[in-house]
Amino acid sequence: MENKAIKVENLTFRYPDAESDTLKNISFELDYGEVLGIIGPNGAGKTTLAMALKGLIPHTVDGEIQGKIIVDGKDVLKHDISEQVLNSGLVFQDPEGQLSQMSVEEEVAFGLGNIGVPRAEMVKRIEKALQTVGLAGFEKRSPLALSGGQQQRLAIASVMAMEPSIMMMDEPTTMLDPVGKNEVFKVLKSLKEKGMTGVIIEHEIERLTMYCDKILVLHEGESILFGTPKEIFSDLMLLKKFKLRGPQVTEVAYEVFNDKEQIPVVLDEAVQSFSKELKA
Amino acid sequence: MNSMYVQGNSFLHQLDPRTKILFVFSIILFVFLFYDPMFQFLVTVSLLPIVFLSGLTTPYLKTVKFMFLLVFLIITVHGLYNPMGDVTKVTWQLTENLSFKHDALIYGAVMSFRILSIGTATLLFVMSTHPSDLANALVKWKVPHAVAFMILSTFQLIPIIGREAKVIMEAQQARCLDVKANMIQRVKHLIPLFAPLFITSFMRVHQMSQVLECRGFSSTGPKTSLREMTIGFRDYAFLTAIALFALAAITLRAVVGGTLLPITDFVLMSALIGIWIVCSIYFFDFLWKSVRKKVV
Amino acid sequence: MKNKLSTLVVAMIPAGIALNWVANSIVEMLKLPLFLNNIGNVLNAIVLGPWWGVATAVLTNLVIGLTTRWTIIPFALVGAVVALLGYWFFKKGFFKSIPKVIAAGAITGVIASALGSAVAVYVFGGFAGAGVDILTAGLVAMGNSIAVSNLIANFPGTFLDKILTFWVVFSILRIFPVRFLPNAKKIQEGLGMNKGKKKDDKAA
Ligand SMILES: Nc1ncnc2c1ncn2[C@@H]1O[C@H](COP(=O)(O)OP(=O)(O)OP(=O)(O)O)[C@@H](O)[C@H]1O
Numbered sequence: 172m173e174n175k176a177i178k179v180e181n182l183t184f185r186y187p188d189a190e191s192d193t194l195k196n197i198s199f200e201l202d203y204g205e206v207l208g209i210i211g212p213n214g215a216g217k218t219t220l221a222m223a224l225k226g227l228i229p230h231t232v233d234g235e236i237q238g239k240i241i242v243d244g245k246d247v248l249k250h251d252i253s254e255q256v257l258n259s260g261l262v263f264q265d266p267e268g269q270l271s272q273m274s275v276e277e278e279v280a281f282g283l284g285n286i287g288v289p290r291a292e293m294v295k296r297i298e299k300a301l302q303t304v305g306l307a308g309f310e311k312r313s314p315l316a317l318s319g320g321q322q323q324r325l326a327i328a329s330v331m332a333m334e335p336s337i338m339m340m341d342e343p344t345t346m347l348d349p350v351g352k353n354e355v356f357k358v359l360k361s362l363k364e365k366g367m368t369g370v371i372i373e374h375e376i377e378r379l380t381m382y383c384d385k386i387l388v389l390h391e392g393e394s395i396l397f398g399t400p401k402e403i404f405s406d407l408m409l410l411k412k413f414k415l416r417g418p419q420v421t422e423v424a425y426e427v428f429n430d431k432e433q434i435p436v437v438l439d440e441a442v443q444s445f446s447k448e449l450k451a
Numbered sequence: 452m453n454s455m456y457v458q459g460n461s462f463l464h465q466l467d468p469r470t471k472i473l474f475v476f477s478i479i480l481f482v483f484l485f486y487d488p489m490f491q492f493l494v495t496v497s498l499l500p501i502v503f504l505s506g507l508t509t510p511y512l513k514t515v516k517f518m519f520l521l522v523f524l525i526i527t528v529h530g531l532y533n534p535m536g537d538v539t540k541v542t543w544q545l546t547e548n549l550s551f552k553h554d555a556l557i558y559g560a561v562m563s564f565r566i567l568s569i570g571t572a573t574l575l576f577v578m579s580t581h582p583s584d585l586a587n588a589l590v591k592w593k594v595p596h597a598v599a600f601m602i603l604s605t606f607q608l609i610p611i612i613g614r615e616a617k618v619i620m621e622a623q624q625a626r627c628l629d630v631k632a633n634m635i636q637r638v639k640h641l642i643p644l645f646a647p648l649f650i651t652s653f654m655r656v657h658q659m660s661q662v663l664e665c666r667g668f669s670s671t672g673p674k675t676s677l678r679e680m681t682i683g684f685r686d687y688a689f690l691t692a693i694a695l696f697a698l699a700a701i702t703l704r705a706v707v708g709g710t711l712l713p714i715t716d717f718v719l720m721s722a723l724i725g726i727w728i729v730c731s732i733y734f735f736d737f738l739w740k741s742v743r744k745k746v747v
Numbered sequence: 748m749k750n751k752l753s754t755l756v757v758a759m760i761p762a763g764i765a766l767n768w769v770a771n772s773i774v775e776m777l778k779l780p781l782f783l784n785n786i787g788n789v790l791n792a793i794v795l796g797p798w799w800g801v802a803t804a805v806l807t808n809l810v811i812g813l814t815t816r817w818t819i820i821p822f823a824l825v826g827a828v829v830a831l832l833g834y835w836f837f838k839k840g841f842f843k844s845i846p847k848v849i850a851a852g853a854i855t856g857v858i859a860s861a862l863g864s865a866v867a868v869y870v871f872g873g874f875a876g877a878g879v880d881i882l883t884a885g886l887v888a889m890g891n892s893i894a895v896s897n898l899i900a901n902f903p904g905t906f907l908d909k910i911l912t913f914w915v916v917f918s919i920l921r922i923f924p925v926r927f928l929p930n931a932k933k934i935q936e937g938l939g940m941n942k943g944k945k946k947d948d949k950a951a
């Protein structure tokens with residue numbers, strides 16, 4: 172049996188006093204080196220799912236949970252979160268709310284110090300992480316003096332420096348302005364190129380398709396679609412049924428092409444398809 | 452928010468925070484060992500060169516201001532009205548029934564210089580120690596790592612919550628809140644102001660607790676820190692000096708008692724007038740600045 | 748102190764300190780003769796437990812001592828007692844109606860005021876390094892003793908302040924979304940809410 176990065180089986184979860192389940196019978200798998208994108212309308216349960224994958228549910232949030240979650244070989248429900256810091260890391264939606272230290276370097280060092288990384292190693296990891304997110308040279312600044320995009324990149328660096336096997340991010344760009352969004356997307360793309368295994372919740376479908384290998388569509392707590400971006404977005408009719416849209420290029424191409432195989436989900440592909448079509 | 456830390460590279464800045472904490476405590480010990488204004492005064496004055504050598508003169512003079520108001524009130528009010536000791540021993544008769552009494556002035560002067568020396572030592576510590584180093588020192592002294600975190604993160608949180616408060620106030624002002632309404636009205640407005648503030652703060656707290664879990668805060672096992680802290684030669688030298696002083700002071704106290712030299716009226720008058728002079732300098736400085744502000 | 752603090756407590760105490768600070772600057776901006784600088788202590792004492800309220804009080808004065816004026820540090824004692832009293836009154840069911848809350852605040856105000864004066868007299872010879880010191884000095888000049896003058900000068904402010912502190916905490920906890928309150932059931936019981944009826948917080 173091959174090793175999976177994430178394996179979720181029949182996951183069901185209900186908040187205390189809630190009338191219905193917030194996550195309903197979710198199952199999926201993710202390989203190492205793959206990035207999973209999770210999409211779905213507001214209130215679909217995306218954040219709840221991310222918290223369950225990270226183990227915040229059930230270890231810090233009450234509720235009834237059923238099913239099985241294995242992340243990086245560890246049974247999330249059985250191990251305390253403090254035993255899972257090396258398996259997965261989570262970046263939250265609100266950039267500022269994740270920061271607590273007085274300078275950029277101390278912010279990155281904070282998590283490392285908590286798990287007892289020796290100082291020499293710490294210094295190396297801080298440098299590398301800040302380099303990766305493009306914040307080299309900001310070491311001594313106060314995190315409060317950074318822009319939203321910079322703060323979110325700092326949060327990413329702080330998680331990354333702990334070197335978890337799997338990076339998870341809950342809408343890391345939603346609260347940012349366009350410039351900040353671009354900055355963070357660049358970082359995400361470069362992480363993908365470096366072979367990161369990750370889970371990313373995102374509203375911007377265009378961007379998501381550029382670095383995701385798999386996509387999971389959540390709707391009212393149910394996993395309604397799971398597959399490669401191509402598989403998912405080719406089925407625009409189904410997406411529409413759930414009030415979601417596909418990438419713009421796909422939507423346009425859908426009107427033009429009959430052959431489903433040909434339908435592009437990212438811009439590069441679209442350019443190719445269209446030029447092929449024009450030549451024909 | 453900033454602590455009063457002033458960046459620098461002086462001898463004092465390079466001392467380990469733990470050494471400096473011991474220093475503050477030994478000053479507190481010194482000033483409580485004796486009941487002698489001359490001695491308290493000498494302790495205060497002997498701290499001033501350290502202030503200067505640490506490059507903290509300007510910020511020190513700025514922050515020590517409010518202490519002088521305190522000290523001014525203490526020595527003046529106590530000297531005039533405190534009925535302690537022998538009320539007939541008068542140092543300075545102002546009017547028929549207003550006079551500075553000897554024993555009360557001693558109390559006022561001792562109190563004043565105690566406050567000034569403890570205040571100066573504390574300021575020296577705070578101004579030369581980065582809060583992160585303080586937190587680190589506490590951890591080294593086996594204060595729970597969580598307490599150190601609480602202190603440090605407060606520095607970050609105060610400006611964030613303060614800004615939120617401002618946003619909420621502006622929003623409420625746009626609606627109904629009137630800063631100039633009568634008092635009962637303004638008190639009633641406290642709830643619509645505080646409710647959203649408390650709720651967003653609680654949301655923040657929840658998220659922060661989750662962030663802490665994700666950053667391995669509850670990991671058992673040893674913690675490490677980016678900030679290096681070693682007690683070096685400097686610290687040992689400094690601590691030895693403090694220890695010697697302490698030893699001398701304690702011996703002196705045992706042999707001579709709480710008062711070292713007879714306290715003359717001249718000493719007391721100098722203390723009183725000295726404090727008045729410094730206060731009036733601050734006062735005139737303040738006046739001058741406010742006048743200039745109005746003119747410019 | 749427990750060895751392993753829950754991270755919620757660890758995150759909540761700085762928030763309590765910040766609320767003390769921010770509440771204080773809000774009433775200043777509204778030009779109200781109040782401080783509300785114990786509000787986080789009382790809140791944390793009720794929500795987290797009495798000793799966490801005390802910790803909030805002590806750390807508040809420590810942080811203010813480190814950032815603005817060190818003379819506030821000894822007055823941590825007052826903040827701590829207010830936190831403990833807040834918890835005690837909550838436990839005894841005083842947070843169930845406005846008159847009771849006001850009574851609890853009044854008693855706390857009297858105790859806090861006496862304690863504050865005791866600290867001021869004992870540590871700083873009757874002054875505190877604050878604006879009311881001038882009033883204290885004036886009262887002494889009028890022939891009162893220093894302790895009495897300090898008490899008279901500080902009493903009205905402190906008394907009113909504790910009543911309003913309790914009232915604000917009470918009013919806010921009543922409308923608080925249950926989701927964000929740790930051990931919400933106990934707190935709502937203490938507030939005399941939710942006998943049988945379940946609050947729907949879905950909308951929040
Ligand atoms: N702590 C909680 N207690 C009770 N119900 C909750 C809690 N947190 C979330 N919910 C509910 O669970 C459902 C899913 O919420 P969740 O935050 O997971 O959605 P989401 O997909 O992340 O939405 P968004 O796009 O707005 O971030 C919502 O109906 C929400 O109201």
Ligand SMILES: [Mg+2]
Pocket residue numbers: 217218219341342
């Ligand atoms: Mg969400």
